[in-house]
Structure formats: structure tokens, C-alpha cells
Amino acid sequence: MPARLKTLYRLFVVLLLACGLVQAATVGVSTAEPGTTTSGYVKYYTVAASNQGGPEDLTDIAVRFLGNAERSAEIYALNAGRPQADGTGLTDPRSLRAGWVLVLPWDAVGDGIRYGLLPATHNPGTSDRPTSNKPATSGNPVTSEKPATSGGSASTPDGRGGPRGGATDPRNASKPSTRSGDGSRPTNCGGKTIANKQSTWAQQQLAPGHAWERSRGDGVMVAVVDSGVDASLPQLSGRVAVGADVTTGNGHGDSDCLGSGTAMAGIIAGNSDQPDMPSGMAPDATVLPIRVVTKGATAKATDAANAIEVAVSTGASVIAVGSFVSLTEPEVSAAVSRALTQDVLIVAPAPTEPVTVPEPPEGAGAPGALLSVGGIGPDGKLVAQYEESTVDVVAPGADVASLGINGNGTVNMSGSQYAVAFVAGQASLVRSAYPELNATQVKHRIEVTAERMGAEPPDKQYGWGMIKPAAAVSATIEGEVAAAPPDGGGGGGGLARTVAIMVVVFILLAAVALLLLRARRWARGSDLASDDPDESSAPGPTAQSEPAGRPRR
Structure with a gap:
């Protein structure tokens, strides 16, 4: 192959590789798109008429459900002044009425504790029964009401991952x-x-x-x-x-x-x-x-x-x-x-x-x-x-x-x-x-x-x-590398990707500069064949190499 064709072929390959690197580095780059204890779920306990033959008080409840008599102060703070179903409220930690609903600290455990919305005591015509009839065993809300019926969402999946x-x-x-x-x-x-x-x-x-x-x-x-x-x-x-x-x-x-x-x-x-x-x-x-x-x-x-x-x-x-x-x-x-x-x-x-x-x-x-x-x-x-x-x-x-x-x-x-x-x-x-x-x-x-x-x-x-x-x-996380975005997904470009783009662009510019340099040498009639054995032999006679005026044989 003539030296000039070999050189053009090499430059063409370099350009293709550089363009491929640019595409690989930039693929997927896109711009990211953009209290009341009576209103929430709580643990609570309904005061009984008696416990072990005597009336209940906050100290007894604190010992049974919290394991510490001193925590009766926490129960009092949660319930003081809160209206009860009978229109009264807690004012004396030693005096409790049967049927009162007491809010308890979150870590209370034991028989009789419920978890859910407090009984509706403020709205006329509503029942005073607790909203939950299950003991509190976890942080999940529990109420006694049945789930609402479902409409069209009850159909089976279509198998394609869509709604x-x-x-x-x-x-x-x-x-x-x-x-x-x-x-x-x-x-x-x-x-x-x-x-x-x-x-x-x-x-x-x-x-x-x-x-x-x-x-x-x-x-x-x-x-x-x-x-x-x-x-x-x-x-x-x-x-x-x-x-x-x-x-x-x-x-x-x-x-x-x-x-x-x-x-x-x-x-x-x-x-x-x-x-x-x-x-x-x-x-x-x-x-x-x-x-x-x-x-x-x-x-x-x-x-x-x-x-x-x-x-x-x-x-x-x-x-x-x-x-x-x-x-x-x-x-x-x-x-x-x-x-x-x-x-x-x-x-x-x-x-x-x-x-x-x-x-x-x-x-x-x-x-x-x-x-x-x-x-x-x-x-x-x-x-x-x-x-x-x-x-x-x-x-x-x-x-x-x-x-x-x-x-x-x-x-x-x-x-x-x-x-x-x-x-x-x-x-x-x-x-x-x-x-x-x-x-x-x-x-x-x-x-x-x-x-x-x-x-x-x-x-x-x-x-x-x-x-x-x-x-x-x-924090800098060891081994964390920007992941390629999923198919059809977006994701912004990180520093590593930016550096990669700069490197391949530099390679591309260098290849273009080399091509221009070769073109200038050819324009001046530079002898590029000296580097290739295929074109190093002496050329045959031409019309330009014969003496002027000598007839051609």
C-alpha cells in the first residue's frame, strides 16, 4: 500500500477510536429531573374499676406497664387537662375514674394496652368504644374499622410492570x-x-x-x-x-x-x-x-x-x-x-x-x-x-x-x-x-x-x-464509582466522567492536528515515500525528466 494511503488509513482509524471514546464517555449524560396525642396513633389504656381488689392510680399503672413507679409523672403530663368522655379530666394523679382513657409513653407494654387512634370523645353522637381491640405489639397503626372497599384497582397485574x-x-x-x-x-x-x-x-x-x-x-x-x-x-x-x-x-x-x-x-x-x-x-x-x-x-x-x-x-x-x-x-x-x-x-x-x-x-x-x-x-x-x-x-x-x-x-x-x-x-x-x-x-x-x-x-x-x-x-466512600444509568434512565455527570471527556477530546484534537500537518507537507511536495520501501526505488523516465527539445522515442 502506498505510504500516503497508509497514513490516511491510520489517521482515519485514530479518528474513529477517538469518536468512539467520546461517545462512550458521554452516553447517558442528562440533567436530573427534577402535638396532639389525640390526632395520631398512640398507646393508651382504659382505666378499670379496680385492680387486685383496689382502685387504680398512676403509680400502679406506671409499675405495671413501664416497670418504674417514677414514670407516673410522664403519664400525668400526657393526660393532665385532656377532656375525658364524662366531661371531666385528670387533675389528681391519685384519683382516676373507671372508663377514663390514658395516653401512655411509647414503650409501655402489657395486657390491656391498645394502639391506634384514641376513642372519639369530643364529637357528639360518636361511640366511646376504643378504636382498637388488639394489643399493641408493634409500631403499626391498628384500628377496628374495616378497610375501605376498592374500586378498579382490584384487577390483577397486567404482567408488564405497569399500573x-x-x-x-x-x-x-x-x-x-x-x-x-x-x-x-x-x-x-x-x-x-x-x-x-x-x-x-x-x-x-x-x-x-x-x-x-x-x-x-x-x-x-x-x-x-x-x-x-x-x-x-x-x-x-x-x-x-x-x-x-x-x-x-x-x-x-x-x-x-x-x-x-x-x-x-x-x-x-x-x-x-x-x-x-x-x-x-x-x-x-x-x-x-x-x-x-x-x-x-x-x-x-x-x-x-x-x-x-x-x-x-x-x-x-x-x-x-x-x-x-x-x-x-x-x-x-x-x-x-x-x-x-x-x-x-x-x-x-x-x-x-x-x-x-x-x-x-x-x-x-x-x-x-x-x-x-x-x-x-x-x-x-x-x-x-x-x-x-x-x-x-x-x-x-x-x-x-x-x-x-x-x-x-x-x-x-x-x-x-x-x-x-x-x-x-x-x-x-x-x-x-x-x-x-x-x-x-x-x-x-x-x-x-x-x-x-x-x-x-x-x-x-x-x-x-x-x-x-x-x-x-x-463523605468520601471508598470504591464508589459513578454507575452507568439504566436503560432509558437519566443521571447527571460526575467528575470522573468530565475528566474522561476531556481526555478523549484532547486525543481527537491531536489527531486532527496531525492530519493538518500531513496535508501541509503534501501541499509543499514533501517526499513521504522515503519512509516506505514500496516507493523508495528510482522512478522511471517521465516527460519532465527528459532534456528540453529532445524528441521522445
């Missing part, structure tokens, strides 16, 4: 909510109740404000699969999407009668400039409310599975699953497995009974992840008896302050779902700060930056320990 028939169109679910005032609530939500003194130990311990210089959750959508969210609250203004009500199949999720979904949303993305009302973990994140219950203690399996699918289809990158949903249901577990084939982080309460942890289909190579959360109180005790070695991380789940419905202001709540909300909020901070990381890497970052509790992590009870928002968005 079931009858569910709210995901394209509408992600639109911003425009509800305001009392019109945001269904007509059967009840009236306003009185807020209790808040407890901000959770926000003080986690100190999410230290992470806000790096991330505030901007561009991240968090689905809250629970009782809906009251979008009329000013602290959530502009950060709640319309959402979906899968119990009816065609409703919105931006209203709430039970309060747990609103409290979760407040922990995740509440924004307040008032000192007595704490802001959420990621105040710039967007909440997608998906209602799976209206009155019941447990969501229907079909509704819960449908809610997971709607959340994924709508584009939520973090899904906070409340305590109404049980992963022990095969249909729910299957929906979670399908969701894990996408780049989504599902945050759920750690199981309190044996369960097979959902995993993506074999060979899926999925970037999704499931993060199991345990709730703890200010004393470090777990709020429920979670299955051993099922907790990945822990977060505040007892006596935590958040937003209440019906104009309650700040309320104190307890339950595993609120620990889930804290972790989902932190996940929003991480996903916003590191958009190039997939869900599996986000889970790993949350785990390894947690504050150790118990034995060497993962501990059988506490997993990797208490979450730390500031560390999660600022």
Missing part, C-alpha cells in the same frame, strides 16, 4: 396539587383538635440542616404510600403532587383523614420558618402521595401492589412505604420485585414477622434497592420487635414531631412509618447531591455513613446504625 386497570393515570399523578383550605379534605375527616407540646429530639439528633449546604433534595420525587397527604398545609405548599387514590381507582392522593401520610410528608419535605414547627429532611423535594387506605388498619394487597407500580410509573426515585402495607403479601412482594428492576430506592419498615425479602428477577442486573428501617426512641430502644437481622438502618420512630391534619399544627407521632420517612428524606438528599449514583449505591452510602449502634455492623438489631444526613451527602 393495574382502573388506577389513576400516572401522568396526572405527578402534577402539582392546587388544593387549599378545607376543600383539600374529604367531608368525613372530622374537626380540628388541639395540638400538644412538641418533641423535637429527632430533628435535633439528626440535624438535617447541616446537609442543606450540599443538598436540599431538589429534583427528587418521593412517593409516600400511606393515607394520602394534606396538600393544603402551608408547610407543604408547592411540594405535593396531585398523587393517586388507589382505593377508588380514580381519585387524588392530596388529602388525608388519618394523618400518618401527612406526618410522613412533613418529615420528608416540610418547610417552615417557625421555630416551633421543624422543617423536613429535604425541604426542596417533591412528595407524590399515594393513598392505600382511608379508614382501615391494613391496605388491601391489590391496592398496595398497585400503589408501588403507580409510584414507579410516575417517576418517583424514592418510595416511602408506610405501615399499612405488608411485604408478607405475595402480591405486594411481587410488585416490589418488579420495581427493583428500575433505578428506584424503596424504603419500608423492617418486618415484625418472618418474610421472604423481595428481590429483583434473576439475571435482571437491576440497580434498584430495598432499604429496611427500624424505628427507635430517644433512649435507643426499638419501637417494635423486628425480625432479627432484617434492619438495615434505624431512625427516630417514637415521639417525633411533624405536621398534623385539620389545622393541628405540630403533632407528636410514634411508629415505624415515621422512621421510614426520615430515611426517605435522607435518600432524597443523597439522590439530589449524587444524581449519577444508582439506588443500590445510594443505599450503600446511607448504610456506611450511619452511626454505629450495637455490635460490628450490620448488627442483628440495629443494622448499620442511626442515619446521619450530613455525612451521607459529604
Whole structure:
């Protein structure tokens, strides 16, 4: 091959390689899209006429349920002045009346304790019977009312991972909510109740404000699969999407009668400039409310599975699953497995009974992840008896302050779902700060930056320990490499990708410069054949090499 053709061929190959490297380095780069104890679930006890032959008092109750007579002062503080069904109230710790309902601290245990909404004693015509007839065994809300009937969401999955028939169109679910005032609530939500003194130990311990210089959750959508969210609250203004009500199949999720979904949303993305009302973990994140219950203690399996699918289809990158949903249901577990084939982080309460942890289909190579959360109180005790070695991380789940419905202001709540909300909020901070990381890497970052509790992590009870928002968005994680985005997925470009692009662009420019240099040499008639044996022999006679005027033979 002539030397000039060889040179052109080599340059052409170099250009092709450089272009390929540029494409490989830039593929997938895109811009990330963007209290009252009477209103929440509590532990309570109905005073009996007598106990062991004598009248009950606070000291006796504290000893039986808390193991410490001195804690009678806590019970008194929770109930002093609160109206009872007979129109009276607790004023003397030594004088209790049979039938009174006493709110107890979150760690109370024993026969006779109930967990759920307090009996309705303020509204005329309502029954005074307790809303729960089951002992409190975990942080899950329990009421005696039956779940609401389901509409179109009861159909079976279509097998393609999309929402079931009858569910709210995901394209509408992600639109911003425009509800305001009392019109945001269904007509059967009840009236306003009185807020209790808040407890901000959770926000003080986690100190999410230290992470806000790096991330505030901007561009991240968090689905809250629970009782809906009251979008009329000013602290959530502009950060709640319309959402979906899968119990009816065609409703919105931006209203709430039970309060747990609103409290979760407040922990995740509440924004307040008032000192007595704490802001959420990621105040710039967007909440997608998906209602799976209206009155019941447990969501229907079909509704819960449908809610997971709607959340994924709508584009939520973090899904906070409340305590109404049980992963022990095969249909729910299957929906979670399908969701894990996408780049989504599902945050759920750690199981309190044996369960097979959902995993993506074999060979899926999925970037999704499931993060199991345990709730703890200010004393470090777990709020429920979670299955051993099922907790990945822990977060505040007892006596935590958040937003209440019906104009309650700040309320104190307890339950595993609120620990889930804290972790989902932190996940929003991480996903916003590191958009190039997939869900599996986000889970790993949350785990390894947690504050150790118990034995060497993962501990059988506490997993990797208490979450730390500031560390999660600022720590350097050994071996962490930006992952390629999933098929059809987005994700921002990191520093490593930027450096790679600069290198290949330099190679491309060098190749172009070499080509121009060769072209200039050819234009001057440079002899390029001296480097190639094929063109080093003497050329034959030509018309130009013969003497002028000599006739050609």
C-alpha cells in the first residue's frame, strides 16, 4: 500500500477510536429531573374499676406497664387537662375514674394496652368504644374499622410492570396539587383538635440542616404510600403532587383523614420558618402521595401492589412505604420485585414477622434497592420487635414531631412509618447531591455513613446504625464509582466522567492536528515515500525528466 494511503488509513482509524471514546464517555449524560396525642396513633389504656381488689392510680399503672413507679409523672403530663368522655379530666394523679382513657409513653407494654387512634370523645353522637381491640405489639397503626372497599384497582397485574386497570393515570399523578383550605379534605375527616407540646429530639439528633449546604433534595420525587397527604398545609405548599387514590381507582392522593401520610410528608419535605414547627429532611423535594387506605388498619394487597407500580410509573426515585402495607403479601412482594428492576430506592419498615425479602428477577442486573428501617426512641430502644437481622438502618420512630391534619399544627407521632420517612428524606438528599449514583449505591452510602449502634455492623438489631444526613451527602466512600444509568434512565455527570471527556477530546484534537500537518507537507511536495520501501526505488523516465527539445522515442 502506498505510504500516503497508509497514513490516511491510520489517521482515519485514530479518528474513529477517538469518536468512539467520546461517545462512550458521554452516553447517558442528562440533567436530573427534577402535638396532639389525640390526632395520631398512640398507646393508651382504659382505666378499670379496680385492680387486685383496689382502685387504680398512676403509680400502679406506671409499675405495671413501664416497670418504674417514677414514670407516673410522664403519664400525668400526657393526660393532665385532656377532656375525658364524662366531661371531666385528670387533675389528681391519685384519683382516676373507671372508663377514663390514658395516653401512655411509647414503650409501655402489657395486657390491656391498645394502639391506634384514641376513642372519639369530643364529637357528639360518636361511640366511646376504643378504636382498637388488639394489643399493641408493634409500631403499626391498628384500628377496628374495616378497610375501605376498592374500586378498579382490584384487577390483577397486567404482567408488564405497569399500573393495574382502573388506577389513576400516572401522568396526572405527578402534577402539582392546587388544593387549599378545607376543600383539600374529604367531608368525613372530622374537626380540628388541639395540638400538644412538641418533641423535637429527632430533628435535633439528626440535624438535617447541616446537609442543606450540599443538598436540599431538589429534583427528587418521593412517593409516600400511606393515607394520602394534606396538600393544603402551608408547610407543604408547592411540594405535593396531585398523587393517586388507589382505593377508588380514580381519585387524588392530596388529602388525608388519618394523618400518618401527612406526618410522613412533613418529615420528608416540610418547610417552615417557625421555630416551633421543624422543617423536613429535604425541604426542596417533591412528595407524590399515594393513598392505600382511608379508614382501615391494613391496605388491601391489590391496592398496595398497585400503589408501588403507580409510584414507579410516575417517576418517583424514592418510595416511602408506610405501615399499612405488608411485604408478607405475595402480591405486594411481587410488585416490589418488579420495581427493583428500575433505578428506584424503596424504603419500608423492617418486618415484625418472618418474610421472604423481595428481590429483583434473576439475571435482571437491576440497580434498584430495598432499604429496611427500624424505628427507635430517644433512649435507643426499638419501637417494635423486628425480625432479627432484617434492619438495615434505624431512625427516630417514637415521639417525633411533624405536621398534623385539620389545622393541628405540630403533632407528636410514634411508629415505624415515621422512621421510614426520615430515611426517605435522607435518600432524597443523597439522590439530589449524587444524581449519577444508582439506588443500590445510594443505599450503600446511607448504610456506611450511619452511626454505629450495637455490635460490628450490620448488627442483628440495629443494622448499620442511626442515619446521619450530613455525612451521607459529604463523605468520601471508598470504591464508589459513578454507575452507568439504566436503560432509558437519566443521571447527571460526575467528575470522573468530565475528566474522561476531556481526555478523549484532547486525543481527537491531536489527531486532527496531525492530519493538518500531513496535508501541509503534501501541499509543499514533501517526499513521504522515503519512509516506505514500496516507493523508495528510482522512478522511471517521465516527460519532465527528459532534456528540453529532445524528441521522445
